[in-house]
Amino acid sequence: MKRALITGITGQDGSYLTEFLLSAGYHVSGLIRRASTFNTGRLDHIYSDPHDGGSRLKLHYGDVTDGTGLRRVLEASMPDEIYNLAAQSHVRVSFDQAEYSADVVATGTLRLLEAVRDYGENTGRRVRFYQAGSSEMFGAAAPPQSEGTAFHPRSPYAVSKVAAHWYGVNYRESYGMFVCNGILFNHESPRRGETFVTRKITRALARIKLGLQEKLFLGNLEARRDWGFAGDYVKAMWMMLQQSQPDDFVVSTGEAYSVREFLDAAAEELDMDWKSVVEIDQRYFRPAEVDYLLGDSTKARTRLGWKPAVNFRELVRMMTSNDLELARREETLRQAGHVGATVLG
Ligand code: NDP
Ligand code: GDR
Numbered sequence: 001m002k003r004a005l006i007t008g009i010t011g012q013d014g015s016y017l018t019e020f021l022l023s024a025g026y027h028v029s030g031l032i033r034r035a036s037t038f039n040t041g042r043l044d045h046i047y048s049d050p051h052d053g054g055s056r057l058k059l060h061y062g063d064v065t066d067g068t069g070l071r072r073v074l075e076a077s078m079p080d081e082i083y084n085l086a087a088q089s090h091v092r093v094s095f096d097q098a099e100y101s102a103d104v105v106a107t108g109t110l111r112l113l114e115a116v117r118d119y120g121e122n123t124g125r126r127v128r129f130y131q132a133g134s135s136e137m138f139g140a141a142a143p144p145q146s147e148g149t150a151f152h153p154r155s156p157y158a159v160s161k162v163a164a165h166w167y168g169v170n171y172r173e174s175y176g177m178f179v180c181n182g183i184l185f186n187h188e189s190p191r192r193g194e195t196f197v198t199r200k201i202t203r204a205l206a207r208i209k210l211g212l213q214e215k216l217f218l219g220n221l222e223a224r225r226d227w228g229f230a231g232d233y234v235k236a237m238w239m240m241l242q243q244s245q246p247d248d249f250v251v252s253t254g255e256a257y258s259v260r261e262f263l264d265a266a267a268e269e270l271d272m273d274w275k276s277v278v279e280i281d282q283r284y285f286r287p288a289e290v291d292y293l294l295g296d297s298t299k300a301r302t303r304l305g306w307k308p309a310v311n312f313r314e315l316v317r318m319m320t321s322n323d324l325e326l327a328r329r330e331e332t333l334r335q336a337g338h339v340g341a342t343v344l345g
Contacts, residue, residue, distance in 0.1 A: 001056075005077045007031045007064055007112065008085030012191045013132070015042035017083060017234040022046065022056055024238070029077035031062040031070075031086065042191050064108030071115045081241050083130045084112055087157075090195060091136060094157035095287055105160035106167070113171045113179070120177065128178040128241040131168040134161045135185040135226070135252070135293045143294035147183065147250055154288040165248075172246055180240040185252035185295040188315060189230040190322035197259055198227065198319060201266050206323035208277050209270050210331050216277055219284025221260040224292045228253045229310035229318070239304040252295020253308050265313065269320040 004021050008014045009030030021028050032040065040047065040059070048055045060076060062069045064086045087105050088094060094101040109131060116127050138145040139154035153159045168179040192199035197218070204216040228251075236251040257265075267274040300306045310318070 001025060001027050002081065003027045003029070003077065003079045004081045004083065005029045005031070005073070005079035006083045006085060007062075008083075008087060008132070009059070010039050010042060011085060011089070012042065012189060012193065012230050013085050013187075013234055013237075014083075015046075015191055016189070016231050017085070017237060018043065018057060019046060020231075020234050020238065027056045027058075029058045029060060029073070029079065031064075031073060032059050033063055034061050064111060065103055067111040067115060070112055071119070074115055074119045078125075079127060080125075081128045081130070081238075082112070082116060083132070083237060084109055085132045087132065087161075089157070090193075091155045091157045091290075092284070092286055094155050094160075098156035101156050102160045102163075105157060106163035109164035110167050113167055113177070117171065117175055117177060120175075126178055128246070129168070129180070130237050130241055131164055131179060131181045132237075133165045133168075133181045133183045133248075134158065135183060135250075135295060136290060137162045137165060137183065138293060139290050143256070143292050144254075144296040145250070145293065146296035147248055147299055154290050155286065158290075169248075178241075178246045180243075180246045181248040182237055182240060183248065183250045183295075184233055184236070185226040185228065185250070185293060187228045187230040187233040188319065190319055191230070192319070198262060199323075201259075201263055202316070202319040202323040203326075205266050205270050205272065205274060205277075206320060206327040207330070209272055209324070210327045212327055212330055212334070214277070215279055216274070217279050217281040217284065218259070219281065219286070220289055221263070221280075222258055222291070223289060224256045224258045224294070226252045226254070226256045226293050226295045227262070227312060227315060228308050229315050232308040232310055236300055236304065236306045239300075239306055243304070247303075249300040249304065250295050250297045251300050251306065252297045253312070254295060254297060255312060256292065256294040257312060262316065265316040266320050269317055270324065 136158035207213040
């Protein structure tokens with residue numbers, strides 16, 4: 001049985017990747033942070049109490065800012081494959097918490113690579129390592145962006161992802177480690193964090209439709225993104241690690257839409273008009289914006305045989321219908337007298 005270790009397992013991608021690897025017969029270990037509230041909501045449907053026995057999913061407390069702990073988790077989980085998804089992944093927040101974002105995103109990757117390097121030398125195992133790179137690394141570079149496009153990052157988050165990317169390349173070249181950098185364009189789902197623009201829109205429009213909220217405050221509506229479905233993208237991560245040689249791959253749909261067009265599509269699905277409920281708030285603009293991301297994933301399609309199954313319209317439909325259902329449940333609770341009740345997705 002192959003063994004995988006996932007950092008960032010409690011996040012959007014971590015939950016889809018866990019489902020995928022378990023269904024492929026893997027034993028999966030995941031790194032989770034200690035929090036004062038439960039942070040495993042995205043895993044609850046697949047997690048079973050270890051006391052019940054037989055579970056192929058095991059969670060370990062840890063943090064990518066704690067190198068000693070990472071080494072212990074490696075020894076305990078004995079992975080064949082590592083997926084490094086842990087990140088302070090919010091671009092806007094990275095301007096407010098620049099040093100912290102660098103510590104997690106850039107130095108966190110370095111700590112894990114160092115731990116894996118020693119683990120490999122001490123045990124003789126050749127662990128395969130996936131690094132969660134981002135289209136944000138292209139930043140201001142003109143579209144379409146491919147593996148050959150020069151990086152021009154526009155935020156502390158993106159600069160840190162560029163550093164992590166180059167650490168990966170450097171450890172491959174220096175120590176012969178099996179490191180693949182995925183350069184994934186935006187991918188969304190009903191499990192997307194609620195402060196990223198797609199989910200913020202689908203969640204708010206659904207609540208507004210049912211009278212649970214009045215307004216939706218947004219920033220720049222003209223930014224264009226190449227949005228895909230997270231469930232499709234985690235398969236590309238796995239495919240990269242099944243190659244005979246490590247390499248770097250862009251993963252994208254090849255279609256870009258503006259935030260305004262996402263609003264149009266979501267409002268159409270919900271049969272409502274967004275223009276009367278959306279207001280622009282300067283606080284959601286970024287000191288430096290990424291205007292136009294459009295990926296060219298020819299290499300992943302030809303070498304890995306990967307292609308997305310869900311298109312833009314299907315993605316919007318999936319997210320709006322999920323959030324409408326959540327809003328309905330919230331409305332039911334309120335009608336039953338649970339004032340202020342929220343329903344978590
Ligand atoms: P999320 O924000 O949903 O999840 C991030 C994960 O990282 C969470 O599990 C979080 O834990 C964990 N984490 C944060 N800080 C630490 C830390 N210090 N130590 C350990 N774990 C930590 O991100 P996504 O699932 O959307 O993205 C996964 C990865 O892919 C990230 O690295 C992201 O930057 C990258 N990426 C994402 C894209 C996208 O469109 N979704 C596109 C390209 C790259 P907790 O739940 O406790 O907060
Ligand atoms: P992004 O995603 O920055 O591309 O990073 P996000 O959804 O945050 O922003 C996309 C675009 O929408 C504009 N925007 C707003 N964004 C947010 N969050 N909130 C708003 O109110 C709002 N109004 C307009 C933004 O300015 C931006 O142009 C995501 C993350 O998952 C990263 O971790 C990942 O690396 C990249 O995608 C690829």
